Amino acid sequence: MSLSKAYDHRGVEDHWYKFWEEKGYFHGRVNPSKPPFSIVIPPPNVTGELHMGHALNNTLQDVIIRYKRMDGFETCWFPGTDHAGIATQNVVERKLAKEGLTRHDLGRAKFIERVWAWKEKYGHRIREQLKALGCSCDWERESFTLDEIRSRAVLEVFVRLYEEGLIYRGERIIHWCPRCQTALSDIEVVYEEKEGTLYHIAYPLEGSFEKIVIATTRPETMLADTAVAVHPQDERYRRFIGKTAILPLLKRKIPILADEAVDRDFGSGALKVTPAHDPTDFEIAQRHSLPAVKLFNLDATTNQNAGAYQGLDRFECRRRVLEDLKRAGLLVKEEPYVYAIGHCQRCQTIVEPLISKQWFVRMKELAQPAIEVVRRGEIEFVPARWTKIYFDWMENIRDWCISRQLWWGHRIPAWHCDDCGQITVSRQTPPACSACSSKNIGQDEDVLDTWFSSALWPFSTMGWPEETPELKYFYPTSLLVTGPDIIFFWVARMIMMGLHFMGKIPFKTVLFNPIVKDEKGRRMSKSLGTGIDPLELKEQYGMDALRFTLAASMTQGQDLKLSLADVEGARKFLNKIWNAVRFALQHLEGFSTERLSFEKLPLQLEDRWMLSRLAHTIETVRKSLDSYDFDLVANTLYHFIWGELCDWYLELSKPRLAKEAPDKKAAQYVLYLTLKETLKLLHPLVPFITEELWQKLSDRETESVMIAPFPRALTAWVDEEAERSMQILQELIVSIRTMRAALGVPPGQRAKAFIRTEDPQIERLAQDHRHFFQQLAWVEELAVGPKIERPKQAPRKVLEYAEIFLPLDGLVNLRRQRDLLSHELKEAQEELKKARLRLNNTDFLRKAPPEIIERERARSEELAAKIARLEENLELLGA
RNA sequence: GGGCGCAUAGCUCAGCGGCAGAGCGUCCGCCUUACACGCGGAAGGUCCCAGGUUCAAAUCCUGGUGCGCCCACCA
Numbered sequence: 001m002s003l004s005k006a007y008d009h010r011g012v013e014d015h016w017y018k019f020w021e022e023k024g025y026f027h028g029r030v031n032p033s034k035p036p037f038s039i040v041i042p043p044p045n046v047t048g049e050l051h052m053g054h055a056l057n058n059t060l061q062d063v064i065i066r067y068k069r070m071d072g073f074e075t076c077w078f079p080g081t082d083h084a085g086i087a088t089q090n091v092v093e094r095k096l097a098k099e100g101l102t103r104h105d106l107g108r109a110k111f112i113e114r115v116w117a118w119k120e121k122y123g124h125r126i127r128e129q130l131k132a133l134g135c136s137c138d139w140e141r142e143s144f145t146l147d148e149i150r151s152r153a154v155l156e157v158f159v160r161l162y163e164e165g166l167i168y169r170g171e172r173i174i175h176w177c178p179r180c181q182t183a184l185s186d187i188e189v190v191y192e193e194k195e196g197t198l199y200h201i202a203y204p205l206e207g208s209f210e211k212i213v214i215a216t217t218r219p220e221t222m223l224a225d226t227a228v229a230v231h232p233q234d235e236r237y238r239r240f241i242g243k244t245a246i247l248p249l250l251k252r253k254i255p256i257l258a259d260e261a262v263d264r265d266f267g268s269g270a271l272k273v274t275p276a277h278d279p280t281d282f283e284i285a286q287r288h289s290l291p292a293v294k295l296f297n298l299d300a301t302t303n304q305n306a307g308a309y310q311g312l313d314r315f316e317c318r319r320r321v322l323e324d325l326k327r328a329g330l331l332v333k334e335e336p337y338v339y340a341i342g343h344c345q346r347c348q349t350i351v352e353p354l355i356s357k358q359w360f361v362r363m364k365e366l367a368q369p370a371i372e373v374v375r376r377g378e379i380e381f382v383p384a385r386w387t388k389i390y391f392d393w394m395e396n397i398r399d400w401c402i403s404r405q406l407w408w409g410h411r412i413p414a415w416h417c418d419d420c421g422q423i424t425v426s427r428q429t430p431p432a433c434s435a436c437s438s439k440n441i442g443q444d445e446d447v448l449d450t451w452f453s454s455a456l457w458p459f460s461t462m463g464w465p466e467e468t469p470e471l472k473y474f475y476p477t478s479l480l481v482t483g484p485d486i487i488f489f490w491v492a493r494m495i496m497m498g499l500h501f502m503g504k505i506p507f508k509t510v511l512f513n514p515i516v517k518d519e520k521g522r523r524m525s526k527s528l529g530t531g532i533d534p535l536e537l538k539e540q541y542g543m544d545a546l547r548f549t550l551a552a553s554m555t556q557g558q559d560l561k562l563s564l565a566d567v568e569g570a571r572k573f574l575n576k577i578w579n580a581v582r583f584a585l586q587h588l589e590g591f592s593t594e595r596l597s598f599e600k601l602p603l604q605l606e607d608r609w610m611l612s613r614l615a616h617t618i619e620t621v622r623k624s625l626d627s628y629d630f631d632l633v634a635n636t637l638y639h640f641i642w643g644e645l646c647d648w649y650l651e652l653s654k655p656r657l658a659k660e661a662p663d664k665k666a667a668q669y670v671l672y673l674t675l676k677e678t679l680k681l682l683h684p685l686v687p688f689i690t691e692e693l694w695q696k697l698s699d700r701e702t703e704s705v706m707i708a709p710f711p712r713a714l715t716a717w718v719d720e721e722a723e724r725s726m727q728i729l730q731e732l733i734v735s736i737r738t739m740r741a742a743l744g745v746p747p748g749q750r751a752k753a754f755i756r757t758e759d760p761q762i763e764r765l766a767q768d769h770r771h772f773f774q775q776l777a778w779v780e781e782l783a784v785g786p787k788i789e790r791p792k793q794a795p796r797k798v799l800e801y802a803e804i805f806l807p808l809d810g811l812v813n814l815r816r817q818r819d820l821l822s823h824e825l826k827e828a829q830e831e832l833k834k835a836r837l838r839l840n841n842t843d844f845l846r847k848a849p850p851e852i853i854e855r856e857r858a859r860s861e862e863l864a865a866k867i868a869r870l871e872e873n874l875e876l877l878g879a
Numbered sequence: 880g881g882g883c884g885c886a887u888a889g890c891u892c893a894g895c896g897g898c899a900g901a902g903c904g905u906c907c908g909c910c911u912u913a914c915a916c917g918c919g920g921a922a923g924g925u926c927c928c929a930g931g932u933u934c935a936a937a938u939c940c941u942g943g944u945g946c947g948c949c950c951a952c953c954a
Contacts, residue, residue, distance in 0.1 A: 389949070559885095571916070744908070843934040855898095
């Protein structure tokens with residue numbers, strides 16, 4: 001079968017994906033005869049299309065799972081998508097807004113219908129994109145966080161946690177997004193530093209001309225103050241404690257009290273207490289039984305408690321309050337001040353802390369065992385430094401606000417009684433109130449935080465709470481690949497929930513993939529216009545090229561900067577592979593490995609070298625895959641294929657393959673074996689081209705490379721002696737090429753070469769492989785030996801163990817030759833000096849390991865020999 | 880305020896105690912019949928700075944500088 005001159009990925013990739021799918025290779029079965037290896041996908045949000053971050057994340061998962069599948073594991077990659085409550089509701093609302101509608105115009109049921117329609121469209125698109133990426137997901141096991149099975153798991157978990165007292169409903173300060181109109185959890189708030197102002201406001205005292213000055217960045221919230229607090233030990237304010245202040249503008253009377261929470265060194269040292277809109281103040285208020293006055297409506301406009309300032313936007317309210325305070329002479333100081341302000345993660349609106357009745361999960365007890373499993377190493381984080389981030393958060397964990405005032409999500413399974421106010425939490429809709437049996441009950445309007453269902457993903461995907469065979473076999477999963485940005489949102493919560501409900505860790509290893517940036521290091525984002533669509537690259541370069549580039553660029557602990565030049569380079573590499581196989585196939589006509597074993601074949605040095613290099617490559621690739629060093633996997637294969645197989649072995653085997661030589665079979669055998677093993681090694685990284693090429697092999701061992709056994713290095717292939725010999729020959733050949741290039745002798749123009757060496761082994765090596773020089777250095781006549789006369793004028797090169805002369809009299813520039821040799825002489829002398837210094841150092845001789853000392857000795861001997869040769873040659877040149 | 884990461888060739892990055900590496904880019908020369916998506920060759924580095932540990936430091940320690948990220952209820 002002959003191949004086209006260049007590889008064209010178009011058509012190839014989708015074809016083989018379909019082939020694999022039809023063969024059922026992706027399906028993981030419960031198969032006790034094999035060890036399991038399972039992954040659950042980080043379910044992409046159904047908000048839209050996949051971006052480069054997804055491409056990286058899923059490529060890495062696919063590389064590992066393909067490797068494990070080939071390596072004898074029963075693999076299963078559970079795919080699926082996330083309903084992404086707030087994010088998806090937002091995109092659909094935005095779409096509605098273009099039609100001039102709000103979700104309220106549609107009503108809850110109709111709106112949910114619209115979101116489902118959206119989900120169908122994008123869920124499907126995401127599946128197609130994952131397929132385009134080559135992901136070998138088990139599509140028979142696709143999940144959605146809001147589908148029936150996953151909803152049942154959510155229900156079960158909620159009810160159990162409630163019954164265990166780990167879920168409660170309470171009035172607390174929460175973060176409120178005035179635009180999304182919902183409560184948020186602490187980690188959904190993104191803080192940004194902002195240059196603002198610290199306002200100092202004087203509060204008059206009742207029955208006195210004195211004033212107490214407080215400092216605040218949010219003057220408008222003074223309208224909801226219910227106290228002023230000072231530190232109990234603050235001498236400046238001791239006499240104010242117990243007095244009453246008159247709240248400016250509203251003229252309300254509020255107490256001045258003492259509380260340890262006040263920082264004496266901040267601002268004026270006196271704190272205005274706004275229990276309804278500040279967490280610290282809320283706690284102070286609880287300690288002192290202060291009332292909480294709410295100032296804001298849910299859209300962050302002021303309510304009736306604002307008096308004359310009612311009905312204003314919060315920032316307009318601030319402006320007016322400041323104006324009036326200034327007019328009243330109570331704004332005593334304004335100083336520039338930088339502070340962090342919270343924004344809604346999903347819409348960037350400034351969040352409002354406010355007091356609200358919400359559902360919470362008590363986290364401390366859940367967190368403790370989850371800290372321990374990571375501490376004990378039962379779960380391993382890669383890179384390990386992320387454990388610190390995890391511990392810091394887990395050790396200071398706060399209760400998780402899980403209720404959201406949204407429509408898209410898991411409805412909270414709690415029913416409120418209109419008559420007695422009792423809450424009934426139940427797996428099914430209760431017929432009546434559990435306390436008073438009233439039929440006037442209604443389900444809680446709120447839905448759960450989308451991460452609540454994500455936290456159950458490792459077991460909900462396997463059918464929990466049913467006791468499925470999948471759970472028994474595939475849980476815990478083997479590996480989780482995700483971004484470090486969701487350690488708290490997702491990873492931590494999965495560990496807690498997995499331990500609590502399964503009694504087992506959800507995964508053994510967590511691999512954190514880097515954030516993908518563009519060439520200039522900017523975050524890839526659609527809104528910045530810096531995003532690159534993976535599918536566009538698939539079209540242009542092929543998905544294999546993208547996958548290879550992503551893997552090669554992925555180093556642990558660094559952001560990944562994706563460069564199109566690198567993708568182009570990967571594409572050329574694929575073309576190189578293509579052509580290597582094309583070359584081989586041209587020379588393997590009718591070749592079969594049957595009845596051939598390499599022990600019986602007349603293997604040449606280059607054959608033994610090639611197999612030895614193959615063995616080392618297999619070792620390195622395996623080791624690197626096991627340690628998730630994807631860059632090493634890619635770069636090792638790149639160098640092996642291009643720099644060793646193609647540049648040396650293929651070139652050397654050409655004459656042997658061209659005619660009926662006695663050692664032709666050996667060359668064919670090694671070539672075939674090496675390529676076949678290499679295709680297998682490459683397959684996890686670049687599945688499509690390797691399958692395309694595998695299918696061209698005449699006696700492939702399996703019907704698909706995807707199910708071929710992953711290579712294992714045979715110890716019989718390892719041949720250190722062959723490697724050493726080849727290394728010397730390579731050095732000699734490169735030296736001749738360098739000399740030729742320096743002299744401007746065009747490659748292809750034949751030339752004579754002399755190699756003078758006193759080392760009989762080297763002499764023998766060069767003698768026996770003179771055809772190497774002919775083939776790779778275009779040498780037509782080679783003389784080797786200890787007695788080779790040094791030509792006076794010829795260009796020369798001095799190595800540690802040999803001298804090389806090119807008798808090309810006409811081309812010699814004597815002066816240049818001298819300069820070259822003197823330069824090398826100087827360098828060698830300096831190095832020898834350093835080596836001798838070390839060897840004369842008694843501390844070095846006493847303390848350094850013997851092999852280092854030995855290496856230093858050998859090196860200094862070689863240098864001495866080289867120096868002697870250089871000097872003799874220089875003398876000859878008349879220096 | 881606390882923590883983490885990074886600084887190595889023009890660019891992007893490996894290397895993390897024992898002769899400074901790769902890819903891309905640049906320069907020179909080649910259509911050598913697998914591949915010009917290619918072949919051969921070359922140039923290019925105070926390994927951020929200052930101390931220290933060590934027989935030996937790009938690599939370990941301390942401090943500094945510069946970038947980037949995360950966390951934090953001093954309002």
